[in-house]
Amino acid sequence: MRLAWAIVAGIAVGVGAAWWMSRPSPQAERARQQRADHAAAAMASDPGPSLYRWRDAQGVVHVTDQPPKGRKYQRVPIRPADGIEVHGDRH
Numbered sequence: 583m584r585l586a587w588a589i590v591a592g593i594a595v596g597v598g599a600a601w602w603m604s605r606p607s608p609q610a611e612r613a614r615q616q617r618a619d620h621a622a623a624a625m626a627s628d629p630g631p632s633l634y635r636w637r638d639a640q641g642v643v644h645v646t647d648q649p650p651k652g653r654k655y656q657r658v659p660i661r662p663a664d665g666i667e668v669h670g671d672r673h
Contacts, residue, residue: 631660 635645636655649655
């Protein structure tokens with residue numbers, strides 16, 4: 583009976599040691615988080631080409647490729663949304 587408990591205890595200790603050694607280290611976890619943060623920042627800073635829609639002091643709507651200085655504007659992505667077909671040859 584003691585032999586059975588010794589085998590069970592040995593297996594439990596072995597499984598625990600394997601789990602402990604296979605988990606990521608704090609340094610590896612920090613490095614993974616930094617890579618994820620950099621990737622998210624790169625995606626956020628490069629949203630793709632856009633146009634900017636804004637109104638001047640007289641209320642006239644303008645659409646330009648540069649955002650206006652000191653005015654509210656709306657960013658309009660140039661690429662169409664998924665599911666929208668764009669045909670430049672149709673009139």
